[in-house]
Amino acid sequence: MSIAPKGNAVCEDLLRVEEVTKIYDGTIKAVDNVSLTVASGEIFALLGGSGCGKSTLLRMIAGFEAPTQGKIFLAGEDITHLPPYQRPINMMFQSYALFPHLTVWDNIAFGLRRDHLPKEQIVARVESMLSLVQLSQYANRKPHQLSGGQQQRVALARSLAKRPKLLLLDEPLGALDKKLRETTQLELVNIIEEVGVTCVLVTHDQEEAMTMASRIAVMSEGHFLQLGSPDDIYEMPNSRQVADFIGNINIFDGIVEEVESDHVIVRSADCSHYVGYGMSGNSGRAVGVALRPEKILLSKEKPAGKYNWCDGEVTEIVYFGAYTTYHLKLNSGKLIKVQTLNNARDLSGNFSLGDRAFAQWSDLAMAVLTQ
Amino acid sequence: MERSSDGRVDAVKGQVMHKISNALRNFSAGRHLLIGVPYLWFLLLALVPLLIVLKISLSEMEVTSVSSMISWRQGWPTLKLNFSSYLFISSDALYVQTYLSSLKYALLTTLICLAIGYPFSYFMARSAKHLxxxxxxxxxxxxxxxxxxRIYAWKMLLVNNGVINNVLMSIGMIDAPLEMMNTPFSLMVGMVYSYLPFMILPLYANLSKLDLRYLEAAADLGANPFKTFWLITVPLSKAGIIAGAMLVFIPALGEYVIPELLGGPNTLMIGRVLWDEFFSNNDWPMASAVAVLMVLLIMLPMAIYNKYQSEQSGLNS
Structure with missing residues (x-):
């Protein structure tokens, strides 16, 4: 399925949210002047903790809430004040909201019947949806007779049956257990890509956002902290909040000592950081240097050079199987985490509690956080 | 290191579970007692009297008392069943008509209560939580x-020189008083007024639990509010509708006070026939037969309801 361009308008941006604000009860700003565009065929994730406004934004796109200010366009058409039942948008609800009194078949056919499609077409469409999510033999069951994973697939089939221009996913995997989540994640992306539908996804799970989405907006207190591709957000967080929210990270507080076009030197309590790229701003400025645990190398010998290493005592060892996380207590008392891959079965070369260890990293391993 | 501590936690968990299940087993005697007390109450005050009524309905009326069911013949007890009361009821058009008109008024009451009660409960469940x-x-x-x-108060409102007629006449809307009292109208006013809360309460309990996400899902799939109401809200509140209808229909069918006070002589209802047989005609077997048939009439919708309920719980398991 592809979305036919309307007239001569090119649907590069399928969804456009323009300076949308939502205020509840006159005072509570749930969404604060947010703008975004989603290109046709893209999977876009709104990521944030509870109460960050991501669900409110999604509900405004679906039409369940009206923005206090701003406009929402779909394929160039202003849909800000269109009721949900007139929008060519379908949503897969958190914990699915499958109609408990209807069979799987009737749940999927519900939206098609509202469009008064001819009977044969409804039958054909429902059958194809059932085979898409591999539930053909469950057509006559009621939702409560299905497992969580099956319910999730029915919900997906129901939201795709009408061939919406835009599919909204509200915590699509939130109700599944961890093991099932991983397989379902890929399945979901495969189906979405097979159908070719544009997708806006809301989640609080950064892994879910990273694996599924082509772009992510990290939200907090009603606005976007950062918007970018998953690797942008992971490798180049623009603020402490984003860095903290996405994965594990060590942040060294420091003062900029030297700014050049090709490097920056930041001095922190435990070490000097030589950052291999330039930045704007003057020396003397307080910044954070963010460093991912997996980008640190742990050794027993003192590294050469004066930059990008520090030493400390191993205070905790957490074994995860594929990798081990060491907690290192630096001389200033600061704790950092270091992750090492267990790529050999013999663990005798590893560190034990109380060992002195040197941590080192490369020039390009760090991100400088100015806010 | 971690594994061994997990193992210990599991072992402790197992012990705790074992203790809890033991404690529950000891409690089961107390549980049976708690359930048993109300059952005993119902047995003594509902089932036993009902069986006595059934027995009387199958006896004959003698001068001051009811004939005994068991007579002794040559040292052997003989069961003597007398179906004459039932035969009489089925052959007399008046009784049949009374049952039918009771059914009609009870059904009408139920439908009107549902028509008024449903939107009422719906908006009550949707109103602000603090209200x-x-x-x-x-x-x-x-x-x-x-x-x-309250029924007497309605009488005061509806009679020819009552409040409603006086007001309407004083503002010149009518010249002669409206004949409202002792009509099917006054009967229905009294019945609907009295039974409406019994429709509203279970409906409200049901509708206030309705998950609003279902309505959003329906809207999302293209159903307008009207369609959403018919296709989602009404089917999902079926249990509430049935419970409310039962609570209204069953007592309405046997209602005595309202037809007596508001219905007048033209509104036939089975409760009044029953009263007459017992207290005016003193024909206990006949009165009992009328009562037994009424109980059967009530048990029919109850049985349907129970079947529906067990089907529902069968689906859920």
């Missing part, structure tokens, strides 16, 4: 006054 306790209290407020007094 709901007040609205609920207003529904129950009439129960603070005696049922009989």
């Amino acid at each position: 709901q306790p007040t609205l609920l209290m207003l529904i129950m407020l009439p129960f603070w006054t005696s049922f009989l007094l």
